[in-house]
Amino acid sequence: MNELTIGEVAQSAGLRTSAIRYYEDIGVLPQPARVYGGHRRYSPRVFQQLAFIQLAQQAGFSMAEIQTLVSGFDENAPLGVRWRTLAEQKLSELEALITRAQGMKRILESGIRCQCLNLDECIPQKERCEKL
Amino acid sequence: MNELTIGEVAQSAGLRTSAIRYYEDIGVLPQPARVYGGHRRYSPRVFQQLAFIQLAQQAGFSMAEIQTLVSGFDENAPLGVRWRTLAEQKLSELEALITRAQGMKRILESGIRCQCLNLDECIPQKERCEKL
DNA sequence: GTACAATTTCAAGTGAACTTGAAGTCAAGA
């Protein structure tokens, strides 16, 4: 049970096998071992790697960014300046994302509460789009 | 100055003219007036509409969703149940997005702070990917 | 050993959100 086929990994992770191969192709998932015959064999560690990818995606990272993030993690040297720089930049992007999402939340909440006919009237003066 | 060409609108909003025509095509931006000859003329109100679209996009809404959102705003009837239902559903999606972004933030922050070699060691037990 | 499912690679297709290109029309200045 320590060695999983791509089908088992896909099933457990809720992905298609094609997605897993794609992740490997673009380098966000390390190349797994191969048994004689060429079939891939995964250790359970792959689930953590997949979970990281999915979380990063849901947080708005592109695959290219995830690739950089992951390659930082994969290196055998201590986390380097390169990873740190990217991570710090991403952190501020995440904060901006959160701020925007909260702005959108306010707009929707005021839309739900009020009885106005259009956007101009509906968003209270102080919360107009331009200000957000 | 009350009537703007598509080029002026694009310039001020930081978009391509093609994007503005595209928004009109898919119905997230109302059809503007046309002068003799067929050129579009916009009132300054278009900037608010564009700002709403951009904010919604940045908050993770698809164009199809924005279309529904906008059509709710555009109707001449008071904001109806249909708009409200969608908005409420989107609100909870936004909250989920914010939660995920905060989870990613925690991961990145611990990555920045620590000296570990890989993801397994790097994310403190309690904050492993699976738990987020 | 014979099915049959799962896997392999590689190329091409998909949907979303636009952009680019072609071919022609319109508007403003010299």
Added chain:
DNA sequence: TCTTGACTTCAAGTTCACTTGAAATTGTAC
């Protein structure tokens, strides 16, 4: 009037994140 640049429509191209299909190989169950 002529030129130049902005505009028009329509179709096709682009990027991202995958999926789908084809054709061959491998692994497993009987």
